[in-house]
Amino acid sequence: MFGNSPFSFQEPLGETDYKDEELCWSVPQYPYQPIQHPFIMPSPEVSHALTLGQSLTFPFSGKTAKNKLMKSAMSERLSTFSSYDPMERGQPTEELVRLYETWAIGDIGIMVTGNIQIKKDHLEASGNAIIDWDLPRSYLEDFKEVARAAKSHGSLVLGQLSHPGRQVSITIQPYPESSSAIEHPPTSGVLFARPTPLTKDGIKDIVKRFAYAASFLQKAGFDGVQIHAAHGYLIHQFLSRRSNNRTDEYGGTLQNRMRLLLEIIAEIKWAVNDPTFMLSVKINSEDSVPDGIDLEESIITAKVLEAAAVDLIEISGGTYEQGQQLAQHRTLFSAAREAYFIDFADQLRPHLRQSRIAVTGGFRTTRAMAEAINLGSTDVIGIARPLTAEPLLVKAILRGTKMEAKSDKLPPIQLLRLAASGSQIVEIGNGEDITDFDSTFNVSRFIARMLKEIPASMSELLSIHNCST
Incomplete structure (x- = not known):
């Protein structure tokens, strides 16, 4: 009567049958298999996009990112530079504004700028943006343009603040300053001068300059700042025993070596006087060099940062000193698991209750990105170099049209x-x-x-x- 229907009319067969006054039918005895409707069982592209496209609110500032993808800091080197006159350095250019306008179109949740230097004569490289109280106040209008461009499609924008310390080419700064007088070894043909240890007054000056730069960016319309405490730059030089042999309150124990970073955080909070101004810190998972920061110290550092009300802790790794060895290690490791520092994030996660974690380095597929989020390894996926090859990569990921970086x-x-x-x-x-x-x-x-x-x-x-x- 009903052709190939699994239901057939028949006489009652027992308790498993259902009966009304007129009809009796038996229930087919095989497992129920639901129809795989595309909205019930989304494709991998859609599933990954849904995971990565979720908004994220930060615990201390209350700021909300529209998705969980972040453009990590990369040195743009698109600001003015003069070898002869430091007063003509660090001004953002039209090219820098256009760069961030382009990235903004890509619907990135959080954008962290390249390393903005806090002293006009201590640069990571020529072309760095600089915020220095000696430079013209007119620079504020240029930074406002960068903020406007970067925020034009709803991204949160953080200015990364940094000081190179000893890690600066001798051709740019022949008289570097650092935690100690430990010279950076030559790396990839780059020569470094022997640094002068910062005095306590010099340290106070550094702290105030970080706070000034943060207040400056607040006035320019940035959503917050990221303090660069990784990759062998000045704050990292204080954190690491390899570059810090001080015997005063800024050296020795981890508590002392963290002092500069914590003073900078406290001074920034006082200077901006705005609880909604977002604060992030970038740290190394470990240095992978003798006497460098190890896993245990990094976990302790992250816990202290959470106690200091840091919204976002970005996990990275390596130093300039490692040079090519680091590149070789990363290539082999990424072939096995894609994200370089996800293992450290897994170990750090149980120790943090409020601060959000970002993992940067190695992510190339939406599968690995979504998996890291779904497993709770990280809250934010940091992407850097793939966004220079494909500035609109995030938009394509969120639309489900791309599952892998170029x-x-x-x-x-x-x-x-x-x-x-x-x-x-x-x-x-x-x-x-x-x-x-x-x-x-x-x-x-x-x-x-x-x-x-x-x-x-x-x-x-x-x-x-x-x-x-």
């Missing part, structure tokens, strides 16, 4: 890959087409250019990997 054919050489990403930043800032490094021809041409610009270090690195142009 690949490239660059050799696994940290210096080369950083330079390639930097060249793409310049192209975006200039409104030019972005070089596709998935092209062997483009890679060969770029390596040839690099050999002309920094021949000694690049030739050495290329020979290690048997790469040729």
